[in-house]
Amino acid sequence: MSTSFLDSFRDPALAKDLVFSIEKLAESLGRPINIMEVCGTHTVAIARSGFRSVMPENIRLISGPGCPVCVTANKDIDEMIAMTRLPEVTVATFGDMIRVPGSSTSLLARKSEGADVQVVYSPLDAINLAKANPERQIVFIGVGFETTTPLIAATLERVAALNLENFSVIGAHKRVPLALEVLVNDPQVTLDALILPGHVSTILGVEPYEFLSSQYGIPGAITGFEPVDVLQGIAMLLEQLHRGEAQIQIAYMRGVREEGNPTARAAIDRMFEISDATWRGLGAIPGSGYRIRDEYARYDAKRRFELEVEKTIEPKGCRCGDVLRGVISPNGCPLFGKVCVPENPVGPCMVSSEGSCAAYYRYQVQD
Amino acid sequence: MCLAIPARIESIDEDRVASVDIMGVKRQIAVDLVPKAQIGDYVLVHAGYGIEIVSEEFAQETIDLIREFPELAMDGAL
């Protein structure tokens, strides 16, 4: 193991101990072990700290579907772009959505053509836009996992309390555990253990993942974002595999409670009902999304406005879908680093800073 | 995109909007999802909402982490 790798830790001695136990456990397991990191922020942390190159030979870290922008289907992106063609509409979005290519254009390209597209850091800013511009219809793009969905719900409750008539959401919210169930059943990928997302779990707690261990015998570790947290998560998973156990453990007690955040989950339930959703790469997954409840239909932009949506065309040659499933790693895509680079991305996995292609490109991960 | 950043609550108004200090920057966040949060608490902030109350020690560690890896905080995670 290189000293430069250890130097990047705040506590190199602790990191060294963890790497040592990972090596020992890997040796005694003696078979190939595939561990998927589900969350895009973990993908960045792992790529940044060069973990892949110090892992024992039989331990493979696979990047998963945990970038909300990346898993948004092209059709949903095209619908969001179609909103920008309605003259009365101002589209408000988080920054990471703006460069994502749809079938023929992006929100950013529409903005440079004069469409009214505004980047906000919080849906609260979008409420302020609605208050300040009563003659405009503000449509907020709601993309995200369980971390983000409760605050979209809370925002709509604020909108209802304020009686704001010019605010709605075009949503593509997704439920992480449902995608994990599809992945563990995918014959093209073998998963032995999962590094589970930190902040999705802040909301969900442990219970929604328990089917992984009880039904599929796959251990999971909810992990934080310090490099040493990730190492600790890997060591915990190998330890479980070594003992032949499968549990969902929290290696991130500081940010995740066993029961999650029930207030946030209740906010989701008041505003949304569970619906089917289509994921890039994973396809249609029953019950894996959220839809605004009928009593709040006025806040659902798709039910409020008549949209003309172009025909969906997938980016040619892009293997983002396979990357999101862990079937290939980013450098397995023929376009990676050649035609497709962060300055000129072909697919969303190269656009978002936490997309696997962008992370592998930026940190020159060899895998 | 799912990153949450710790912030210290400095005041809370009757509208459940709090003024916080996020790594030296003053911001307004909503505390609808952390009903027990009080002045002086650290909360994890995601896209302008507090999503969990955390210890001061943890908050400080995370702030250091983000200073080291600013790319983790990119794309509107704040």
Ligand code: SF4
């Ligand atoms: S490198 Fe580019 S084209 Fe290839 S899978 Fe990633 S985003 Fe798609």
